[in-house]
Amino acid sequence: xxxxxxxxxxxxxxxxxxxxxxxxxxxxxxxxxxxxxxxxxxxxxxxxxxxxxxxxxxxxxx
Numbered sequence: 738x739x740x741x742x743x744x745x746x747x748x749x750x751x752x753x754x755x756x757x758x759x760x761x762x763x764x765x766x767x768x769x770x771x772x773x774x775x776x777x778x779x780x781x782x783x784x785x786x787x788x789x790x791x792x793x794x795x796x797x798x799x
Contacts, residue, residue, distance in 0.1 A: 755767075
């Protein structure tokens, strides 16, 4: 189903449509934002919590 999705001609059409929608001045900022988001997602998936979260201590006054 998605075998030929990322062929060069398809990528050019997607780039051209994005250029029309966002304009040439916003496109680099959009790419930078997407790249930073993907990088943050990958870093978040790599990191393992070092210590388990403790349940909140409830203070009961009698």
